Amino acid sequence: MDMSGFSRLTIKHGLIHFLAMIHRMHQIALPTVEEHVGEVIKWEADNVFALFPEVEQAVDAAIDILKRFSAANTMLPEEMDLYGKFGIGYGETLIVEREDLYGSEVNIASKLGEDLAKAGEVLLTEAAFARVDRKARSFKKEKKSISGLSLIVHKVLQDEQPQKRSRKKR
Numbered sequence: 001m002d003m004s005g006f007s008r009l010t011i012k013h014g015l016i017h018f019l020a021m022i023h024r025m026h027q028i029a030l031p032t033v034e035e036h037v038g039e040v041i042k043w044e045a046d047n048v049f050a051l052f053p054e055v056e057q058a059v060d061a062a063i064d065i066l067k068r069f070s071a072a073n074t075m076l077p078e079e080m081d082l083y084g085k086f087g088i089g090y091g092e093t094l095i096v097e098r099e100d101l102y103g104s105e106v107n108i109a110s111k112l113g114e115d116l117a118k119a120g121e122v123l124l125t126e127a128a129f130a131r132v133d134r135k136a137r138s139f140k141k142e143k144k145s146i147s148g149l150s151l152i153v154h155k156v157l158q159d160e161q162p163q164k165r166s167r168k169k170r
Contacts, residue, residue, distance in 0.1 A: 001029065001065065003046035004083035004119035013079060022046065025082055028068045036061035041101050047114065049101060055090050055124070055131040059156060062086040062122045066158075083119040087112025090128040112153060116144050122156040129154040 003025060010018040022045070029048050033040050038052040038061055052058040062084070069082040089105030089112075096102070105127055112123040124132070129139065138157040145151065 001048040001084050001086050002113045004085050028072060029065055032065045032068060033061050041095065042099060055088060055128045056133060058088045059122060063158060066120055085113055085117035085119055086122040087117060088128045089125040090131050111146050115146055124154040126152050
């Protein structure tokens, strides 16, 4: 997971704001990952890297985190709103001392979440898509490219995708 719009807000509001948002994200993401039988391996600034036994659990956790962000956003000022975007892969992963992880799918999933997904989107690699129950939810197949790679990704279509608040002129 990557937090959407985070760099822009950090530049605008400064370090304390950055730390407060990271803390809120941790408070929401960690228990949600654990409730879906996942394990957070590492936190990197506004990113979360987690492992799940199956892709379905990762997708469910991502959707749940988005819903929890949306609920939390209703209680605080707009400049504290949290938005996430997710990349999910499936494949061999080297886990080093439960503190770091490596692998081709880790790299591609990271690019999906960090660079290609938009706020509120959950994107799956081809390998991850091959592991999901396509009858349980809907997907949209998309072609994307990044870092010289042409990718086929599968966007999870959600009934209630969390949306950013509409801006009111003051």
